[in-house]
Amino acid sequence: MEIQTNLIKLGQAFETQEEAITFCGEQLLAGGYVTSDYVPAMLERNRELSVYMGNFIAIPHGTDAAKKEVIKTGITIVQVPRGVNFGDALDPKIATVLFGIAGVGNEHLDLIQKISIFCADVDNVVKLADAKAVEEIADLLNSVEV
Template structure:
């Protein structure tokens, strides 16, 4: 999984999950990974099935129909120290790390799998959430 440091952002804050998803999408758009329409597909995807994965992570990504909007595979990694709620007031699902992904063909499944395996260990998520620099986050995904 190739990580672009330009797609890593630390110490971000969002008032709601839609704002957080749009931010992840805008990083992918600005980096030339997806067309602008991909952002609305990311929001639609979360409405269909939550992109919250547990262990304080969310993986915003587009719908199957939005694959045509993907120009190249990329991952935006966004640290949200205060967290953003992907659940409800009654049933909060707080994410402190966001992985906005876009993948060519089946590469998005590979990205989700690699992120999920790494983040299955909550200690790894804590390390990412506590990281003080972009380089510190990037090194966890080098290999």
């Protein structure tokens, strides 16, 4: 899937993980990828099982029940330079890059696989976190072969 530059957001800041997840969902909604019911399902999914994946990334996405709210497959990439904590004070889990995803059918699995392969190398996460232009991020992710 081709990364859309209009869905890449640089230099964002969030106080809470809920705020961060909601922002990702709103980007997908504004882009016509999901219905408004998908956004609360992303928050619910995180309550069921954290969307924090390690290596400073989180992949907010909806519950299985919310699959019907996906209009077309899409991904938003949100850079959070100061990070947002997906853990707690005793066990912080800081994400500096968020990948909000919505997939038709099982296409979300392909997105997660592509992200996981790329972000398994923490140096790649650093490149995303330090990028100064949306084109840099798009080029990095579009170069991943799955």
